[in-house]
Amino acid sequence: MTAGKSPGKSKVTLKADDFGGLYKGFNAPISRFDCGRKCAPLNGGEPVCCSTQNAVPVVHKVEFEFLKTRTDLWSKFKPYDYATRQIVEELTSDCTAIHCKGARFCERDNRTIACRGFPFYPYITRQRQFVGIGTYWVFEDRCWVMSNLQVVDAKFVKEFVATYEALFVKDPSEFTTYVDFSASARRVFSRWKRDIALLGRKGELLVVDPKTGDIRPGKTRDYPKVAPFDSEKSYREAVKEAGGEVPSNGLRAA
DSSP: OOTTOOOOSOOOOOOTTHHHHHHHTOOOOSOSSOTHHHHGGGTTTSOGGGOTTTOOOEEEHHHHHHHHTTOSSEEEOOOOSHHHHHHHHTOOTTEEEEEESOGGGOOGGGOOHHHHHTTEEEEEOTTOOEEEEEEOGGGTTTOGGGGOGGGOOHHHHHHHHHHHHHHHHHOHHHHHHHHHHHHHHHHHHHHHTOOEEEEETTSOEEEEOTTTOOEEEOOGGGSOOOTTTTOHHHHHHHHHHHTOOOOTTTTSOO
């Protein structure tokens, strides 16, 4: 899909076999730094994105079908409390929630699209333009990379954008989902009286005024910093409280 154009109301043509190509085109790591080392001490030793205690992976049913032909890493997710039951109950008929064996058993070639892209989502403007990628703000107090967007590689952004453009063509409802989600982001950040930080399609920092939707180029001072990742002291105190062990270089990228 060309940037700035939304797909029409065509039928979903997404098939299980499509995910082989999508996976091959979306292998770039977020950065050359292992961000999981920063959040794991706050999460029982496991990266926040690898635990269904924090994030429940939701995938197309055809993606799950594809994964089952390649690996036994994934199984159907079983809700364990009210919140996770709500997640499962609210899923559309073409999606399902799944669960993996955990970070120690990760097979990088068999990660879902959601895993490869976490903690980012495609940001769509009011004019229905796919201008860049935003972050799932509910994880900002647990995900180190969301307070260190400057380490995200341009190659990751490029592959993320290309993958979602391909998904939007195959499944127009996916595009609509992120139109709505981006609108939700603007409402939330308007209430918080905070700008939305994005990474543009080339990896550059962009800043969205959530009230107007206007976008401007970001500067170094615009990179978000959220507690406990806003200072070394806050981070060390949070890790201590969680019973974890601070990495040798603390907050700094390693």
